[in-house]
Amino acid sequence: MAAGLRAVRRWGLVAAAPPRLGFTRSAFVVKKENNAQPNWLGVGLAFGTSAALWGFLIKQHDEDVVEYERRKRARGRKCTGCS
Amino acid sequence: MAFLPDESRSLPPPPLFNKGSVWLGFVGWLAALADNAFNQRPVIRAGVHRQILFASVGFFVGYQLVKRAEYIHAKVDREMFEYIRHHPVDFHSPAG
Numbered sequence: 442m443a444a445g446l447r448a449v450r451r452w453g454l455v456a457a458a459p460p461r462l463g464f465t466r467s468a469f470v471v472k473k474e475n476n477a478q479p480n481w482l483g484v485g486l487a488f489g490t491s492a493a494l495w496g497f498l499i500k501q502h503d504e505d506v507v508e509y510e511r512r513k514r515a516r517g518r519k520c521t522g523c524s
Numbered sequence: 525m526a527f528l529p530d531e532s533r534s535l536p537p538p539p540l541f542n543k544g545s546v547w548l549g550f551v552g553w554l555a556a557l558a559d560n561a562f563n564q565r566p567v568i569r570a571g572v573h574r575q576i577l578f579a580s581v582g583f584f585v586g587y588q589l590v591k592r593a594e595y596i597h598a599k600v601d602r603e604m605f606e607y608i609r610h611h612p613v614d615f616h617s618p619a620g
Contacts, residue, residue: 476565487573491580498540498584505537512534 527588532595544590545583552582 556575560567568575608615 474563476563476570484573487577491573491577494580494584498587502537502540502587505533508533509536516534 545586548586549583
């Protein structure tokens with residue numbers, strides 16, 4: 442019976458494990474990937490997101506610098522003994 | 525507590541390129557290279573958009589984490605100095 446079950450699994454009649462990483466792809470389960478043609482939507486989204494992240498980061502950093510300088514000036518006038 | 529409370533803005537902001545941001549950016553880039561390797565693509569020449577995105581996300585996350593770490597350290601230092609100020613007897617220099 443075990444031999445029969447083993448044969449069934451080999452023929453893929455029992456549900457196979459889903460493909461995980463790239464090198465376990467089964468043609469029955471995954472669509473054919475074509476790395477030769479760029480996925481322009483993905484490329485656009487990736488570059489757009491990167492640009493947005495950098496823009497936000499640089500803007501936030503500059504705002505933080507300005508805010509810190511402003512608070513330092515405000516605090517400087519108030520007390521001179523602060524650490 | 526919020527990730528970065530308002531009083532953290534009273535601290536000098538860390539430089540954009542600091543240990544955490546550069547390292548996590550590098551780690552993100554390595555993750556993109558690993559993704560290339562696992563999917564049997566040329567490791568450095570493929571998916572440059574993916575490499576840039578992963579590196580940028582890593583850089584961003586690293587920067588935010590460093591900001592929060594500096595805030596936590598400053599907060600703890602402030603509490604420590606306050607305690608020292610309130611308990612001077614315990615912190616006299618050794619006699620003689």
